[in-house]
Amino acid sequence: MDAMKLAVTGLGLVTSIGHGVVGSCAALHAGLSRPGPLGGFVVDDGSGEAVPITGYPVASFAEGFFQTGAWVRLASGAFEDLLHAAQPPTRPDFWHRTGLLALTPLVDPDRFGWSLEDLPDALETSYVQPLLSLLEVPIRKENARALALGHCALAGALLQAREMLESRRVDRVLVLAADSYVDPMSLTWLAHHRRLKSPRWPVGLMPGEAGGALLVEAPAAARTREASAIVHVESAVVDGPAEPGSIPARLGRVLADAVKRVLPAHTPHPFRGDLFLDLNGEEWKAQVWGHAQVLLAGQLDLLRCRTVLPADSLGETGAAGAPVALAASAWAFLREHASGEHALVCALSDNGQVSAVLLGHAKASTAVS
Template identity: 40%
Template sequence: MPLALTGLGMVSSLGWGVASSCAAIRAGLTRPRPLHDVYVTDQEQLEPVPLLGHPIPELTDGFGPLGRWLQLAQACVADLRETAHLPPTSDVRFWSQTGWLCVLPHLDPARYLEVQDFGPDLMKSSWLERLGQLLGLEWPRKSVHFVHAGHAGTAAALQLAQQLLAARQVERLVVLSLDSYLDETSLEWLLVHRRLKTPDHPAGLMPGESGACLLVELPQAARQRGAPVLATIEAVATGSEAGSRMAGQPSTGEILTRTLEQVLPQTPAGDFVGDLISDLNGEEWRARAWGSVQVRLRNRLGERTRLLLPCTSLGDVGAASGAVGVCMATRAFARKYAMGEQAVIVSSAEHGEVGAIRVRAPGGQA
């Protein structure tokens, strides 16, 4: 079921809004900074050097995981409200009919001390209560859902959005995707699993953080309230690989291939014409899985498919990456630099979940 995308919000290490962030990514900008709380050994110089990452220091400095999520959420929702010209929180009718899908990382106890201390349910409920206070919203708990599927979380949330909107449980939904690899315990967790890019381990990720939100509704509902449609979510698919990075089992890319096949449009020429936005981040396991996908889909992904890698500019932003990809595709349509009328966002999580989203430009052909 197609969904109308009627609002975007984003904050990243390159900008405090979706327009500035996506313009900076388009220009190839990047702003890695030394993380002076974490030092790694440079084997050539035999001395400690600070790890490099992509923080938003003015926004998240000094906060733990929950605080970082709150800061990221406030910033990207503020951008959504401003750019989509949403009514004030005093408009009870509008906001009571707006559901929320909070896309967060897997609540791994090894990564989050808060999960160990309070348990995931209490952790989420207290965080949600504080978020409502900061946003000035009093939402019914039944209108808020949490999704924990790593990089594939946005795809899973959009599938849930299709179900909720089809059932008329709400009139519209905000998909709020947040993650940060830059709190102390997350960095330690990444180091333990040898996932960070360091002088002696170049095949790793550079940690980043971001918040991105998408306002989606049924096309007829968008028309009825006169909301401009920025893009259409044409197709969404998800799956789960038998092997995963966290299980220590290499992924063959088979399920990722099937998932991507489900959203790729059928074209007379065969190959996909448009941007393919991937969450490749420098880790070997992702590269191997993607290499397998390219072999299997060599007739569908050709010269007219342009591969874009947000991690080059932002670092790995985890569960926020799917929504960031949708923002990038939508802004490319608006600014007329997209490769074609459609774009595909493909995601693969360390716990095995995979997802793919196809987005169509306003007025583009399905």
């Protein structure tokens, strides 16, 4: 993504620790969390007693919503927060020239009970169209699409956004992301694959849910309409998916290569800044990052990096995890507690696909551009 930077001019979040980007990022920085029992799904505590699994639901917001219904609720809530914070123009022509990329989890038939092979239009009819109706802004249907890439969806969306902007089909792109692991079908799927953390299985993830929103455009276009950039996207890479059965060492090499590709080719010193990882308590992800870390010894100054694990506060948020990380990075730049002028957001999807996104402090990027 070397040909052009992207300016992020609007952000919105809905998480278990805040119904808004300000509250969510402040709580995330403070290390706060709000875990709670997930009713309707119990596990054996090891002594024969049935106990509810612990997760991170968005309380008083998405209860009673299921699969695409929950995604619509979370994504539209994040958009409402973006509207409140960024206050973009309300005139119709602004939204007619705005594209929409709606990010979703990987559609695994074992998790959801349906597949895109059998229902190729399901995301359009059950997610994108209801979302467009609920947003109440006149985004054209032909400029809206779903992107089912799971954890790596943000990087994929940024690459597609650049293509949409370069083709001049739109002037800006609204990216909405949502994912939820707290519904019974997802919990059953996680438990079947022994991925859930429980009294009998201490190594695993804790399910969560979240929605994220960001408005991206070319920096010059943002300046023309006098919109302030919150953070700049310097580069993004998506690689994979890996071959089935790939071992952590191989995945680590793929992830390390992705990170190397987003970093500037010639710099006087290794990367120093915030490092956002989607480590979630699962052993395989920790092993992948361990292998990548060894291979990146010359590119990352880990002693001078601040490593941030959003899942420690939010649980596993899947496709919404990277947008949450981007918002947290922007918040760190704004509040001046970031460890450098750049940040890295790394992600690893369940199918072995990897992604890396390099972010830049808006003021610092403006000064050198």
